[in-house]
Amino acid sequence: MTNRTAVAIYARISQDREGAGLGIERQLSDCRLHAERRGWTVAEEYVDDDISAYSGKRRPAYERMLEDIGDGHRDAILAWHMDRLHRRPIELEELARTCERAGVTTLETVHGAFDLGTGDGMLVARMLAAVAANESDSKRRRGRRKSREIAESGRPHMGGSMRPFGFQEDRITHRPDEAQAIRTIADRLLAGESLTSICRWLEADGVTTVTGKTWRTPVVRQLMLNPRIYGIRVHQGQPLGPAVWEPIITPEKGEALRLLLTNPERRTNRTARRYLLSGMCRCHLCGAVMYSVPRYETRRYLCRSGHDFGGCGRMAITAAPLEEIISEAVLQRLDSPTLHDAMAGRVQDDGMARELSDQIAADTAQLEELADLYSERAITAPEWKRAREAIEIRRTAARRRLSGLSGTRNIDAYIGNGAALRAQWADLNLNRQRAIVQALVDHVEVMPGTRGNRAVAIDRIRPVWRL
Ligand SMILES: [Zn+2]
Structure with a gap:
């Protein structure tokens, strides 16, 4: 030996x-x-x-x-x-x-x-x-065969720890509140509302994900692209056939959503692409946000009535001339002395931004440190999870606040250069244009016209400046 x-x-x-x-x-x-x-x-x-x-x-x-x-x-x-x-x-x-x-x-x-x-x-x-x-x-082969059999019978997949949103633990019975939320999201998306605005509404209404988290745009997108909500059983990413549960929305709506959300022109999920001012126009009569309506030949912003929208339904304005007027107003604003004064107030914001990014960096370092401690077995998995969660919540909050502040950074290069920007304006992509408009304009109030609602006259539009 x-x-x-x-x-x-x-x-x-x-x-x-x-x-x-x-x-x-x-x-x-x-x-x-x-x-x-x-x-x-x-x-x-x-x-x-x-x-x-x-x-x-x-x-x-x-x-x-x-x-x-x-x-x-x-x-x-x-x-x-x-x-x-x-x-x-x-x-x-x-x-x-x-x-x-x-x-x-x-x-x-x-x-x-x-x-x-x-x-x-x-x-x-x-x-x-x-x-x-x-x-x-x-x-593994036995496991795969079994789960394929279950999928083909339309029964739900019971793996994973979380039930799907909209359904009870049995993954078949609807949860009325969540099912209603899914129907409302579908209608709002189809009416041209952006995923960002949907997330804001969900948060304001206190609707959370099944894990109790705040909705983020990719998660909402994934939810609305999942054929499960219109009664289709999906197996390994492929729709197999009818499921044993009742659909929450109709298959027609499901398909319309798929077309909308996978449309390559919708290059970002954060904004409805064709509308410079979506989510920014408000009806002067009732104060409701006006919706961009992509399904009409002439693009328009509408005040919409009904349960999902809550407007008065009495205001409409043609999009193209409105957007032109606002763009021009923004370009002029960039060269105005008022803006220079407003920028002075941003110094404070810059200090705050630095503080927030320091916080994010420190939290990230701490998360890495924790992971090391766990891999060295200095802490247990539950300890690691607990500590990680607290830091992640703090880091997410800091990131959110920072992104709120950085809105004004979109225009740094353009202050005092409105004339130069005017020459390139038409060539900028919609996202860029939107970022610049949003940095300056809080919202646009739309008033009724004297010669009918559709006509656009400059006195129907009142931009409310952020800066
Ligand atoms: Zn209205």
Whole structure:
């Protein structure tokens, strides 16, 4: 028996064996006992948590062990069973090569020893690795077949910890409040409202995601693109057929939403692309936000009545001349002395912006530090999660405030250069134009016309300046 003085113990927890009670502690104590019996000194215990070696995800402790072996710091490897070490035969080959270069030949498990330095030892190790890989593989194949069968029958996927928005825990029964929210979002989007404005409305109404978070535009977009809401079962990203649950919106609306949200002209999800002033016009009669209506030949902004809109329905204005007048007013404003005075007030904002970006940087560093502590097992997974959540909430809030402030940064280069900007204005893309208008204009009040609502006269429009 050779005396070993720098033994590496490797343990890994994964879903499949947890049920059998093979926790980390059991693996470690068996290995420690084994080392003791052999008279070996353990140099380090390497533990990976909750990561299936098969899925190919990183195993930080395992990688560290390989490095230590490669650097000549270890003289033997001890694990509970070969299937704790790897699931993929190629990993065994990698380990064997590293060991060979470092002159390490001893690989033992509680169940048996493998002399990596001999052909026979490698043969047995390879056979075990092949068996482990096959077991894991067929388990995955069985799982895949099963979930395909369930999908084809239209029943819901029960995996994942969260129910889908709009549905109860059974993932079939509607939740009336959330289903109503989905219907309203669909109607508002189809009426030309932007995802950003939808998110603002959801937040104001206290509607949160299933995890209690505030809605963000990509999440709303994903929700409204999911055929689940119109009664279609999706499997691995592909719509399979009718689901067992009732649709929340009609398939026709679902398709219209898909066309709208996947339209390449809608290059950003943040703004309705064709409308310079969407969300910015207000009806003088009732104060409601006017909606851009893309489905008409002539683009217009309308005050819309009805449950979802809440306007008086008595105001409309043709979009193109209104946008032209506002653009011109913005360009003139850029060269006005009033604006220079307003900019003086921004110094304060700049200090605030610096403070916020410092906060974001500090939080990011702290999150990285926490991740390191976790990978070194200085803190547990629940501790890590708790600490992370608090910091992430703070960082998100800082980011939101910073993006609110940076609205004015869109025009830095243009102050006093309105005349020069006028020459390029038509060539700027709509997003850029919008950013410049939004930096200066809080909203535009639209008044009734004396010669009918559709006509645009300059006295019907009153921009309310932000700067
Ligand atoms: Zn109105």
